[in-house]
Amino acid sequence: xxxxxxxxxxxxxxxxxxxxxxxxxxxxxxxxxxxxxxxxxxxxxxxxxxxxxxxxxxxxxxxxxxxxxxxxxxxxxxxxxxxxxxxxxxxxxxxxxxxxxxxxxxxxxxxxxxxxxxxxxxxxxxxxxxxxxxxxxxxxxxxxxxxxxxxxxxxxxxxxxxxxxxxxxxxxxxxxxxxxxxxxxxxxxxxxxxxxxxxxxxxxxxxxxxxxxxxxxxxxxxxxxxxxxxxxxxxxxxxxxxxxxxxxxxxxxxxxxxxxxxxxxxxxxxxxxx
Numbered sequence: 496x497x498x499x500x501x502x503x504x505x506x507x508x509x510x511x512x513x514x515x516x517x518x519x520x521x522x523x524x525x526x527x528x529x530x531x532x533x534x535x536x537x538x539x540x541x542x543x544x545x546x547x548x549x550x551x552x553x554x555x556x557x558x559x560x561x562x563x564x565x566x567x568x569x570x571x572x573x574x575x576x577x578x579x580x581x582x583x584x585x586x587x588x589x590x591x592x593x594x595x596x597x598x599x600x601x602x603x604x605x606x607x608x609x610x611x612x613x614x615x616x617x618x619x620x621x622x623x624x625x626x627x628x629x630x631x632x633x634x635x636x637x638x639x640x641x642x643x644x645x646x647x648x649x650x651x652x653x654x655x656x657x658x659x660x661x662x663x664x665x666x667x668x669x670x671x672x673x674x675x676x677x678x679x680x681x682x683x684x685x686x687x688x689x690x691x692x693x694x695x696x697x698x699x700x701x702x703x704x705x706x707x708x709x710x711x712x713x714x715x716x717x718x719x720x721x722x723x724x725x726x727x728x729x730x731x732x733x734x735x736x737x738x739x740x741x742x743x744x745x746x747x748x749x750x751x752x753x754x755x756x757x758x759x760x761x762x763x764x765x766x767x768x769x
Contacts, residue, residue, distance in 0.1 A: 630698070
C-alpha cells in the first residue's frame with residue numbers, strides 16, 4: 496500500500512513539473528506524423544526513401560557525413576529498393592581516399608563495399624567550415640534526436656509502441672524556421688527555429704520549396720521534403736528495422752505456440768495425479 500501511495504505521489508509531482516518545464520523552455524512538441532514504418536507491422540516506403548536519398552545527395556551531403564552506411568546497403572531488403580548494380584553505379588560516382596600497392600595515398604572510384612565518404616577531410620575542417628561546430632553524422636541522427644513527451648504521454652507510448660520521436664522532430668525542425676519574435680534576440684550566426692531547444696540554431700534553413708526535383712512527380716514542397724528526408728534518416732539509423740519487426744513477430748508466434756504446448760504437456764503429465 497505504501498508503495499502504491501508513493502507511486503501516485505511521484506506521478507503527481509511529474510505531472511505538476513511537466514507544464515512548468517514546458518513553460519520554461521517554451522518549445523512546442525513537434526506534430527505527430529503518420530509514418531509508414533510506425534507500429535509493429537510498419538515498413539519503409541521505397542519511393543519515399545529514394546526521394547529522401549536524392550535530397551541527401553543534392554543538399555545534405557554537402558555538410559553531413561553518413562559514415563556508418565555503405566553503398567551496398569542501398570540494395571538491402573527493406574531499404575530504398577535499389578538493385579546491386581544501381582548501388583554500384585551510385586558508389587562509382589564518389590571519390591574514395593585510399594592507398595595504392597606501395598602505400599601512397601590515392602583517390603579512386605567508390606565501390607559497393609565502401610561507406611559514404613565525409614564531405615570534409617577531418618572534424619577540424621568540418622568545424623572550420625561551419626562556424627566552429629561540426630555538422631552531425633546522418634547515420635544515427637534520427638535515433639539520437641528526440642524530445643521529452645512528459646507525463647503521462649510517455650506511459651501511453653509504452654503501450655502504443657510510439658518510437659518515431661526522432662523523425663517527427665526532424666520533420667518539424669526543417670519546417671520550423673520563422674522570423675524571431677520581437678522580444679527574442681538571435682545571437683550572431685544563429686537562426687530562429689520554433690522546434691529547436693532554445694530556438695537559436697546555427698544551421699541555416701537547408702531546404703526551400705522547389706529546390707529538389709523529384710522524378711516521380713511528388714510535390715516539391717517543404718512538407719514533402721521534410722517528411723522524405725526524415726524517413727530516409729530513419730532508415731539510415733535503422734536499416735534493418737523491417738527485418739527486426741518480422742523477427743519479433745515470428746518470435747511472438749513461437750512463444751505463443753510454445754506456451755500452448757507447455758500447458759497441454761503439463762496437463763498430460765499431471766493428469767493421473769489426484
